[in-house]
Amino acid sequence: xxxxxxxxxxxxxxxxxxxxxxxxxxxxxxxxxxxxxxxxxxxxxxxxxxxxxxxxxxxxxxxxxxxxxxxxxxxxxxxxxxxxxxxxxxxxxxxxxxxxxxxxxxxxxxxxxxxxxxxxxxxxxxxxxxxxxxxxxxxxxxxxxxxxxxxxxxxxxxxxxxxxxxxxxxxxxxxxxxxxxxxxxxxxxxxxxxxxxxxxxxxxxxxxxxxxxxxxxxxxxxxxxxxxxxxxxxxxxxxxxxxxxxxxxxxxxxxxxxxxxxxxxxxxxxxxxxxxxxxxxxxxxxxxxxxxxxxxxxxxxxxxxxxxxxxxxxxxxxxxxxxxxxxxxxxxxxxxxxxxxxxxxxxxxxxxx
Numbered sequence: 001x002x003x004x005x006x007x008x009x010x011x012x013x014x015x016x017x018x019x020x021x022x023x024x025x026x027x028x029x030x031x032x033x034x035x036x037x038x039x040x041x042x043x044x045x046x047x048x049x050x051x052x053x054x055x056x057x058x059x060x061x062x063x064x065x066x067x068x069x070x071x072x073x074x075x076x077x078x079x080x081x082x083x084x085x086x087x088x089x090x091x092x093x094x095x096x097x098x099x100x101x102x103x104x105x106x107x108x109x110x111x112x113x114x115x116x117x118x119x120x121x122x123x124x125x126x127x128x129x130x131x132x133x134x135x136x137x138x139x140x141x142x143x144x145x146x147x148x149x150x151x152x153x154x155x156x157x158x159x160x161x162x163x164x165x166x167x168x169x170x171x172x173x174x175x176x177x178x179x180x181x182x183x184x185x186x187x188x189x190x191x192x193x194x195x196x197x198x199x200x201x202x203x204x205x206x207x208x209x210x211x212x213x214x215x216x217x218x219x220x221x222x223x224x225x226x227x228x229x230x231x232x233x234x235x236x237x238x239x240x241x242x243x244x245x246x247x248x249x250x251x252x253x254x255x256x257x258x259x260x261x262x263x264x265x266x267x268x269x270x271x272x273x274x275x276x277x278x279x280x281x282x283x284x285x286x287x288x289x290x291x292x293x294x295x296x297x298x299x300x301x302x303x304x305x306x307x308x309x310x311x312x313x314x315x316x317x318x319x320x321x322x323x324x325x326x327x328x329x330x331x332x333x334x335x336x337x338x339x340x341x342x343x344x345x346x347x348x349x350x351x352x353x
Contacts, residue, residue, distance in 0.1 A: 119248075141165065175245070189242075193263070211305045222337050235266070281301065287316075
């Protein structure tokens, strides 16, 4: 090997070439005496990289210690899969890793199906006075709390959760901007059967039957009229309809004075009342005896249908009596809740007043 080479400047440059027999290691620099054998694996990129320019002093040592911890399995940042811890409490409940009972999601779904939200100051005041035990949770804005002192005191004594929140939070809790400053989560009423109602009915009794009436605001107005004129029973296809938040709020406390009645079917429920001596009375915009000329029975089931179609043909044809609310004819018909108020007012006049 020729170890002398003269460049243009005339200075001698020295070049060193690694031989084939030295391919597995790097020789030392003859000028400095530094350097040393790097494994061939490192030259192929299989070893650990060298420190970068932005590495801090000692970073390599930290990484080595971290690697050691990972090898030992005690790295605090290492994700470890563990089976869920299940314990049994003294009450026999399965306990989760957080120390709380494990609740079956099906139970939660069923509980939520049995609950509903009601809101509005008058509605909630009447509900508290009538059936406080059904209250599960409550929200109030600060301005209404002085008028709910008794309710707050009762909930605190009976460990019922309640929250004093701002308007935005109450909108979220109630699901409406028309919350009236208060919202309750309550257990729904299930209603009663026709047989149960008949067992306690008196000689004078008016029951309202609603066929395909589902608008909550109409239902709320109907319940308010029923409470005003002393009608306590509503035959409906689904008792839960009378428990909706909008219906209860519109009733302004009237929902606490009426009770849902349900038969196997709506038609069977009417037939049960007929066999018990009730007259089935239907209404129509164009057919039937004018209301103020009709003699309304003391014991009757008054059937009302949805505004557009009214009662079904089968129900109308099987009725014992049909009445019509006469007027100018400028409109097709009255709103069903308004018609209820007119009809019940006349029944009250003839039999109660």
